[in-house]
Amino acid sequence: MEIPLLQLTIQAREARARRGTLRMRAGVIDTPAFMPVGTQATVKGLTPEEVWATGAQIILNNAYHLYLRPGVELIEEMGGLHRFQAWDGGILTDSGGYQIFSLASLHKISEEGLLFRSHIDGSEHLMGPEKAISVQQRLGTDILMSFDQPVPWEATPAQAREATDRTHRWAARGKSAWNAESGQALFGIVQGGFSEDLRRESVQALVEIGFPGYSIGGLSVGEPKEMMWAMLDITTAALPDDCPRYLMGVGTPADLVRGVSLGVDMFDCVLPTRMGRNGTVFTWEGRLNLRNARFEHDAAPLDARCNCAVCHTFSRAYLRHLLKAGEILAVRSLSYHNLAFYQQLMTAMRQQISAGTFSEWAAEFFRTHVE
Amino acid sequence: MEIPLLQLTIQAREARARRGTLRMRAGVIDTPAFMPVGTQATVKGLTPEEVWATGAQIILNNAYHLYLRPGVELIEEMGGLHRFQAWDGGILTDSGGYQIFSLASLHKISEEGLLFRSHIDGSEHLMGPEKAISVQQRLGTDILMSFDQPVPWEATPAQAREATDRTHRWAARGKSAWNAESGQALFGIVQGGFSEDLRRESVQALVEIGFPGYSIGGLSVGEPKEMMWAMLDITTAALPDDCPRYLMGVGTPADLVRGVSLGVDMFDCVLPTRMGRNGTVFTWEGRLNLRNARFEHDAAPLDARCNCAVCHTFSRAYLRHLLKAGEILAVRSLSYHNLAFYQQLMTAMRQQISAGTFSEWAAEFFRTHVE
Numbered sequence: 001m002e003i004p005l006l007q008l009t010i011q012a013r014e015a016r017a018r019r020g021t022l023r024m025r026a027g028v029i030d031t032p033a034f035m036p037v038g039t040q041a042t043v044k045g046l047t048p049e050e051v052w053a054t055g056a057q058i059i060l061n062n063a064y065h066l067y068l069r070p071g072v073e074l075i076e077e078m079g080g081l082h083r084f085q086a087w088d089g090g091i092l093t094d095s096g097g098y099q100i101f102s103l104a105s106l107h108k109i110s111e112e113g114l115l116f117r118s119h120i121d122g123s124e125h126l127m128g129p130e131k132a133i134s135v136q137q138r139l140g141t142d143i144l145m146s147f148d149q150p151v152p153w154e155a156t157p158a159q160a161r162e163a164t165d166r167t168h169r170w171a172a173r174g175k176s177a178w179n180a181e182s183g184q185a186l187f188g189i190v191q192g193g194f195s196e197d198l199r200r201e202s203v204q205a206l207v208e209i210g211f212p213g214y215s216i217g218g219l220s221v222g223e224p225k226e227m228m229w230a231m232l233d234i235t236t237a238a239l240p241d242d243c244p245r246y247l248m249g250v251g252t253p254a255d256l257v258r259g260v261s262l263g264v265d266m267f268d269c270v271l272p273t274r275m276g277r278n279g280t281v282f283t284w285e286g287r288l289n290l291r292n293a294r295f296e297h298d299a300a301p302l303d304a305r306c307n308c309a310v311c312h313t314f315s316r317a318y319l320r321h322l323l324k325a326g327e328i329l330a331v332r333s334l335s336y337h338n339l340a341f342y343q344q345l346m347t348a349m350r351q352q353i354s355a356g357t358f359s360e361w362a363a364e365f366f367r368t369h370v371e
Numbered sequence: 372m373e374i375p376l377l378q379l380t381i382q383a384r385e386a387r388a389r390r391g392t393l394r395m396r397a398g399v400i401d402t403p404a405f406m407p408v409g410t411q412a413t414v415k416g417l418t419p420e421e422v423w424a425t426g427a428q429i430i431l432n433n434a435y436h437l438y439l440r441p442g443v444e445l446i447e448e449m450g451g452l453h454r455f456q457a458w459d460g461g462i463l464t465d466s467g468g469y470q471i472f473s474l475a476s477l478h479k480i481s482e483e484g485l486l487f488r489s490h491i492d493g494s495e496h497l498m499g500p501e502k503a504i505s506v507q508q509r510l511g512t513d514i515l516m517s518f519d520q521p522v523p524w525e526a527t528p529a530q531a532r533e534a535t536d537r538t539h540r541w542a543a544r545g546k547s548a549w550n551a552e553s554g555q556a557l558f559g560i561v562q563g564g565f566s567e568d569l570r571r572e573s574v575q576a577l578v579e580i581g582f583p584g585y586s587i588g589g590l591s592v593g594e595p596k597e598m599m600w601a602m603l604d605i606t607t608a609a610l611p612d613d614c615p616r617y618l619m620g621v622g623t624p625a626d627l628v629r630g631v632s633l634g635v636d637m638f639d640c641v642l643p644t645r646m647g648r649n650g651t652v653f654t655w656e657g658r659l660n661l662r663n664a665r666f667e668h669d670a671a672p673l674d675a676r677c678n679c680a681v682c683h684t685f686s687r688a689y690l691r692h693l694l695k696a697g698e699i700l701a702v703r704s705l706s707y708h709n710l711a712f713y714q715q716l717m718t719a720m721r722q723q724i725s726a727g728t729f730s731e732w733a734a735e736f737f738r739t740h741v742e
Contacts, residue, residue, distance in 0.1 A: 044700075070667075074668065313419075322411070322412075325411045327415065
């Protein structure tokens, strides 16, 4: 009897939005799910215990960063990523393609893979579809990503075609290199740029190879929001209903609500932690910039409706003081609150889908969250 | 019936070392006590809950920093320092003299006070002995410091005499300005430079004015360690037995053990948090620099004998990775461990004094902790 690597159980639907659970090697998570980003094997500023306390059940780590520092060997020796970073929840890793294009000094793109220099020490590396799978399997993650060649917003149709076709060939090679008996699941990544036909073709090509789940890549790369939603609409409509769908690197609270309404099950984004570090706070009333003078004497919590530890403990005035004084506790507190807010948002959406009131609730949400 | 502002109860003695409890407005603390430093109304990197979990019962805040930012008015408006920073334990504030000399741009020293420019925005301020008391009382701290003129290590005998005499006159003026009915205690600060006679004279002058407790200032300012211990020896021997003695700004673990052996009851120092931020870890085996390559593959906790949350959760290899990657969790974790270690050290000393084995234990401790 074959044990499924991933088991998506849809518990409720409303239009295209779906609520369910996703069983993976590390356990079961509720979907739609938001995954905090722990680029370097730490969600910036927080302990794993705190990440769990915000409500997160799965996090994202970056294979590119961890491959370069501290290296796969060390993490393997330390018992894998779960043990290394003391996180018992789920772990999904990005394969590194996107990071090599955005962070590294890329020297050569070939069918073999990407030849690049590390952004840390300038050392040269070749990363290809088989190695990316091997790296992620050795890191010990629960959900691996295929190695892809992202299509930039500026790509010509020919470039989009070339990168998308290569992504499919790399996906097939990665699948062949994958050891499924580890219990680690592998997702294919949909590319296709901003052409409706190429997006559909990309879905078709990946489904033919066959994966336990599918990631939607190449969105939120500079295109207008309407273009992103149009492409997402096409993509989720074409993907198999019984597999999890992960929209990579998106987004704002409004983006998550829109994504869920189009049938997305999983999200990741650096926004809650990155914005938190800069003093921007997400609340049910919208965003607020804590550096603003109007919060100087504000004894209220960041968000009166939030149940997080920061909102229970500190005033806006105190957190603003810490922020202006450059204190770490400001960064920690705002990151924590923002992540807790994101998880409360996901919880609310799951409840609304179950109650059949999601569309109505979403319309109301967009009144205070326009972007 | 007069309610004492401070009640020091000595429970055990061994030679000149003493163990006891100190009752203050905010509650009771165990002595000898180490006070983590929360310069800007936050112990750098940690939540008040974590500071409490390390075992700290009282912290130090800096009146100078808080007076400049966010200002006394705001903290008063927010219900005082306890509520502002969500700390229910004891709070002792430094009066600002030391900070004005070391951080601010000092323009004029007169009998009236110190005219200086803020290190933050260059604004000009006059701080004097009455105002320093008023600021601290309004901040809502439990133990206030008199405003003093520290004697630098380089001071000539005439300069030491002048600053010490002025410190006494300022102490008397501060006491007159102090509202004892608030329940907030006031300490006099012993100066006297590095002259045995002037040190004794300083103790005598302050005791004649009369304070609920005494701080020992002007030590650990660049002098050889032997000189520091000689001055401390004279000072604690001259101070009244029934009042708490606080050695300001000291020190390393070995310094704390030495200080306790000379009858000190309270300490504060930035070392555990500052060293932690730089990757230096205090352990029962001595210091270690986590950046050292020998910890790269080390799966052990920072200190095998430490019971703190960091040692229960993370390996040296992981923390070293975080440190090299510049992650906040490294700073948090090392600061937390170091503060927890300091508290475990204080607990050990209190137990050894009660058991009558402190001297023996201290001799053993100095074998692994030489500085």
